[in-house]
Amino acid sequence: MKWSENEIEILKQNYECNGVDYIKMILPDRTKKGIVWKVGDLGLKVNRELYNLRISRTKLNTTKPFNLYKVNPDIFLNIDSKEISYILGFLWADGYIRNDCISMWLKKDDSENIKHIFDSTGIWNNYYRKLKGRKEQMSFHTHNKYIFNFLVENDYLSKSYVNQSKILSLIPNELKHYFFRGYFDGDGSIWMKNNQCIMNITSTYEQDWSVIEELFNNLDIRYTTSCYNDKNRKSKCSRIVTQNMNGIVKFFNYIYQNDDMGLKRKLNTFLKIKVKYDNIVMKNKKIKENNSCTHCESKNFITKGNYKNNKKRYMCKDCNRTFIGI
Numbered sequence: 434m435k436w437s438e439n440e441i442e443i444l445k446q447n448y449e450c451n452g453v454d455y456i457k458m459i460l461p462d463r464t465k466k467g468i469v470w471k472v473g474d475l476g477l478k479v480n481r482e483l484y485n486l487r488i489s490r491t492k493l494n495t496t497k498p499f500n501l502y503k504v505n506p507d508i509f510l511n512i513d514s515k516e517i518s519y520i521l522g523f524l525w526a527d528g529y530i531r532n533d534c535i536s537m538w539l540k541k542d543d544s545e546n547i548k549h550i551f552d553s554t555g556i557w558n559n560y561y562r563k564l565k566g567r568k569e570q571m572s573f574h575t576h577n578k579y580i581f582n583f584l585v586e587n588d589y590l591s592k593s594y595v596n597q598s599k600i601l602s603l604i605p606n607e608l609k610h611y612f613f614r615g616y617f618d619g620d621g622s623i624w625m626k627n628n629q630c631i632m633n634i635t636s637t638y639e640q641d642w643s644v645i646e647e648l649f650n651n652l653d654i655r656y657t658t659s660c661y662n663d664k665n666r667k668s669k670c671s672r673i674v675t676q677n678m679n680g681i682v683k684f685f686n687y688i689y690q691n692d693d694m695g696l697k698r699k700l701n702t703f704l705k706i707k708v709k710y711d712n713i714v715m716k717n718k719k720i721k722e723n724n725s726c727t728h729c730e731s732k733n734f735i736t737k738g739n740y741k742n743n744k745k746r747y748m749c750k751d752c753n754r755t756f757i758g759i
């Protein structure tokens with residue numbers, strides 16, 4: 434359905450102060466996805482100052498002081514702790530919001546592992562359930578319309594096809610890596626078998642990976658993205674994957690730069706990979722120290738394989754000849 438002049442004018446007049454939910458109320462025939470697409474096309478962005486002003490006005494009208502809520506909305510409206518940054522990342526991956534409720538179900542072991550992080554921000558309710566064929570789960574749950582509105586304004590209802598740039602614009606730079614740590618703890622996976630390691634983040638088929646791609650590019654991490662549409666199993670997803678140890682270690686060094694808060698099982702795999710990587714780096718350093726090209730004395734060579742008596746064959750990149758060394 435083509436956008437009329439009138440509709441476009443409504444977007445221009447209202448989107449920047451009020452966001453997508455407000456537009457949806459004025460233009461009920463449009464889908465949120467369609468609106469998000471069109472404002473992107475027009476280059477419109479929500480103005481954070483106007484938005485925050487509106488939130489603080491809403492705050493003044495409430496009779497119940499924020500500090501009386503089980504989880505104080507202020508800690509979300511002014512993000513200044515690593516715990517909130519981490520929780521926002523985790524909620525982006527696995528959170529579910531509806532009717533003023535914020536909830537997240539995880540395997541019980543994982544929930545127990547990060548419970549102290551949630552507890553440090555307020556009183557979250559925990560529920561338990563056991564779904565057929567799955568491990569026992571435990572939830573974090575809170576009912577709070579201010580936190581709910583905040584999350585809606587920052588795309589948490591459209592996160593299956595919109596990227597994380599809005600919420601990241603509200604998180605101070607020095608806390609952003611906690612967001613990515615929480616996000617990875619939710620949607621990421623990492624494993625190592627023999628010498629092979631794989632790190633990936635899996636999400637919806639329509640996922641917008643641009644923010645993660647930008648992060649990986651900035652950290653100089655090689656990656657691939659791919660979409661899967663398995664018609665037989667009726668499953669669709671997309672994935673961003675890194676298979677080189679060097680890239681995985683760079684990501685690890687970024688998200689865990691100050692402390693080890695978060696899911697221990699993922700951290701432990703990262704640590705194992707880092708130890709292995711450090712050993713390889715060490716080994717390569719020794720090889721360079723102990724060898725140089727026997728033809729031109731260059732240190733610019735690569736390993737080509739094993740030679741007899743524990744010696745190795747190398748290939749010089751300067752003179753293109755092979756030589757034997759230790």
Ligand SMILES: [Zn+2]
Binds near residue numbers: 730
């Ligand atoms: Zn040479």
